[in-house]
Amino acid sequence: MAKYMCMDTIRFVLHEMLQVEQLCELPRFKDYDKDSFDLLLDSIKTFGDQVMHPTLKEMDSDPARYEDGKIIVHPVVGEQMKTSGENGWIGISFDYEHGGMQLPYTIHAANSFIMQAANNHLPPYSGLTEGSAHLITTFGSQELIDYYVPNMLSGKWGGTMCLTEPQAGSSLSDITTAAVPNEDGSYNITGQKIFITAGDHEYVENIAHLVLARIEGAPLGTKGISLFVVPKKRSGDNGNLISNDVITAGDFQKMGQRGSCTTHLSFGEKGDCKGWLVGAPNKGLKYMFQMMNGARIDVGITGASIATAAYYASLQYAKERPQGRRIQSGGNKNVDKDQTTIINHPDVRRMLFLQKAVTEGATALIFQAAHYHDLSTAGPEEDRERNHNLLELLTPIVKTYPSEMGRVSISNGLQVLGGYGFCTEFPLEQYYRDVRITAIYEGTTGIQSLDLLGRKVVMKNGEAMKQLTAEVIGAIKAASNYDDLKPYAEQLKTASKTLEATIMHLLGYAMKGDHERYIADATLFMEMMSNVVIAWQWLKLATTAKTAMITGNNTYDTAFYESKIHTMKFFYKYELPKINSLKESLMHPDSLTILEEANVELA
Ligand SMILES: Cc1cc2nc3c(=O)[nH]c(=O)nc-3n(C[C@H](O)[C@H](O)[C@H](O)COP(=O)(O)OP(=O)(O)OC[C@H]3O[C@@H](n4cnc5c(N)ncnc54)[C@H](O)[C@@H]3O)c2cc1C
Numbered sequence: 001m002a003k004y005m006c007m008d009t010i011r012f013v014l015h016e017m018l019q020v021e022q023l024c025e026l027p028r029f030k031d032y033d034k035d036s037f038d039l040l041l042d043s044i045k046t047f048g049d050q051v052m053h054p055t056l057k058e059m060d061s062d063p064a065r066y067e068d069g070k071i072i073v074h075p076v077v078g079e080q081m082k083t084s085g086e087n088g089w090i091g092i093s094f095d096y097e098h099g100g101m102q103l104p105y106t107i108h109a110a111n112s113f114i115m116q117a118a119n120n121h122l123p124p125y126s127g128l129t130e131g132s133a134h135l136i137t138t139f140g141s142q143e144l145i146d147y148y149v150p151n152m153l154s155g156k157w158g159g160t161m162c163l164t165e166p167q168a169g170s171s172l173s174d175i176t177t178a179a180v181p182n183e184d185g186s187y188n189i190t191g192q193k194i195f196i197t198a199g200d201h202e203y204v205e206n207i208a209h210l211v212l213a214r215i216e217g218a219p220l221g222t223k224g225i226s227l228f229v230v231p232k233k234r235s236g237d238n239g240n241l242i243s244n245d246v247i248t249a250g251d252f253q254k255m256g257q258r259g260s261c262t263t264h265l266s267f268g269e270k271g272d273c274k275g276w277l278v279g280a281p282n283k284g285l286k287y288m289f290q291m292m293n294g295a296r297i298d299v300g301i302t303g304a305s306i307a308t309a310a311y312y313a314s315l316q317y318a319k320e321r322p323q324g325r326r327i328q329s330g331g332n333k334n335v336d337k338d339q340t341t342i343i344n345h346p347d348v349r350r351m352l353f354l355q356k357a358v359t360e361g362a363t364a365l366i367f368q369a370a371h372y373h374d375l376s377t378a379g380p381e382e383d384r385e386r387n388h389n390l391l392e393l394l395t396p397i398v399k400t401y402p403s404e405m406g407r408v409s410i411s412n413g414l415q416v417l418g419g420y421g422f423c424t425e426f427p428l429e430q431y432y433r434d435v436r437i438t439a440i441y442e443g444t445t446g447i448q449s450l451d452l453l454g455r456k457v458v459m460k461n462g463e464a465m466k467q468l469t470a471e472v473i474g475a476i477k478a479a480s481n482y483d484d485l486k487p488y489a490e491q492l493k494t495a496s497k498t499l500e501a502t503i504m505h506l507l508g509y510a511m512k513g514d515h516e517r518y519i520a521d522a523t524l525f526m527e528m529m530s531n532v533v534i535a536w537q538w539l540k541l542a543t544t545a546k547t548a549m550i551t552g553n554n555t556y557d558t559a560f561y562e563s564k565i566h567t568m569k570f571f572y573k574y575e576l577p578k579i580n581s582l583k584e585s586l587m588h589p590d591s592l593t594i595l596e597e598a599n600v601e602l603a
Pocket residue numbers: 160161162163164168169170171194195196197198254262437440441442443444445446447450
């Protein structure tokens with residue numbers, strides 16, 4: 001089977017860079033050790049190899065669809081839900097008391113990465129089940145927990161998140177789905193939800209939809225949104241499951257991730273759809289953010305893992321494809337000489353290194369963020385807030401960088417294959433289509449960028465930003481212990497100052513009350529800050545590799561560590577300098593996109 005990811009790279013980040021096994025010293029994870037982490041990840045990889053990856057192409061060519069009032073999906077969905085349930089993977093990071101394995105979230109992230117790299121069409125089914133069950137355990141009543149969670153973690157029932165409506169996508173304040181209280185404590189639900197991933201299929205007995213709706217008379221806007229669990233089937237009088245008037249009206253046909261169904265659900269067309277309130281009224285959006293933050297990290301994982309699979313596909317092709325002759329050996333005039341394989345051409349190497357730099361840098365960032373999550377929930381009390389702040393600040397970047405740069409990376413991979421990259425016979429064109437959604441769902445890149453610059457950078461009076469800077473300085477100091485890493489440490493120091501100066505410049509607009517100008521180019525700012533953040537991760541990776549080589553405490557061979565250091569150098573030469581042109585645009589005096597300031601017709 002073709003290689004679609006590198007377990008050694010995952011282990012290198014987890015064990016050598018993050019030393020994730022130290023989490024086992026915390027009471028919550030005391031039952032685990034390095035070997036148990038590895039064993040679990042190896043078994044997931046085996047499932048990926050044997051079941052998930054072989055169905056990737058079929059799920060694209062035989063997509064989920066709506067037929068005779070039903071959603072048809074690939075039967076492997078049933079196998080994935082069953083195996084994930086039986087092996088405890090759906091409840092991998094849940095508390096023991098809720099039937100979970102109580103593993104670190106970092107291990108959950110690695111599990112998700114392996115599955116997504118194997119076949120990105122499948123994990124949404126189990127992933128959304130996990131996310132919605134987690135919402136119920138955190139905010140739901142004991143009755144709701146007892147009824148839903150065991151069925152969901154076992155993979156017998158599925159779960160979804162139902163936010164989007166035809167008129168309310170990015171702007172959830174415009175949600176109109178209605179909830180009217182009944183005397184028995186339930187609510188009558190009516191409304192339309194669109195684009196609902198894993199919204200309906202035959203491989204689970206029931207589906208718990210986590211629905212945002214407005215209780216009759218609730219305040220307008222986000223302050224009046226509540227969260228409900230609305231099952232596809234509810235318990236009838238004798239305890240058997242009966243229809244709950246949740247109608248599947250269709251399935252959206254998509255350019256990518258075609259095996260993951262994307263449904264249009266209609267609630268209460270016959271006036272008989274019941275939902276149960278999760279937590280307190282009008283707090284729904286706040287609760288849903290817990291699931292959305294987890295889902296945002298998962299989307300980052302999707303982007304990074306699809307791009308990783310694409311990297312290995314283009315790397316293999318480049319090693320096998322003979323084309324042209326190296327300039328060094330006389331170029332194509334020397335037709336008497338054999339052609340070289342394209343991996344030897346500098347421009348092809350540049351494209352491959354770009355893929356490696358983007359995917360491994362993104363992977364490191366994802367696990368770093370997941371590690372902050374573990375420390376913020378189970379780490380020493382005095383450090384929890386700091387770790388939480390770092391996670392909050394980084395989440396929009398964790399979602400966006402792998403999505404946006406994952407696409408660029410795959411485009412380069414497709415280019416490595418030349419004409420074959422464009423053809424369905426090779427997997428690159430599918431990966432290119434599959435990754436495209438990651439910049440859209442769970443909040444578009446535009447919305448993530450508004451969140452980063454508008455909320456996160458300034459949160460708690462800039463405290464989170466200061467804490468991130470301290471982390472970056474720590475990495476710079478560690479790298480400076482090695483003479484050959486010092487120039488890169490210096491470059492990151494300068495980049496960090498450039499970022500700070502840009503923030504100060506933009507804050508000038510906010511302080512003058514010109515909030516639209518402050519935020520107008522937030523997407524450029526996202527690109528700039530992401531670049532600095534990934535450079536920080538690459539410096540950490542390179543320092544880790546250098547330390548392993550120097551101390552002789554090495555798990556892998558020298559070539560493995562050297563390739564990490566070399567890829568860091570690539571990132572610092574080709575990617576990091578882009579922040580200077582971004583700074584120029586961000587600090588440019590002209591305002592060309594704000595309606596009142598440049599009211600030019602777009603025709
Ligand atoms: C395959 C797929 C699966 C999905 N799964 C789910 C799911 O499971 N559950 C669910 O609830 N939803 C789901 N969605 C919906 C998804 O989250 C939305 O499509 C997304 O949030 C964008 O909303 P929209 O499509 O209405 O676009 P719009 O909100 O109309 O946005 C259109 C464009 O305008 C920009 N824009 C909008 N508002 C602003 C603003 N204030 N400032 C600057 N720019 C702005 C956006 O960035 C975007 O570029 C899914 C969508 C797809 C395609």
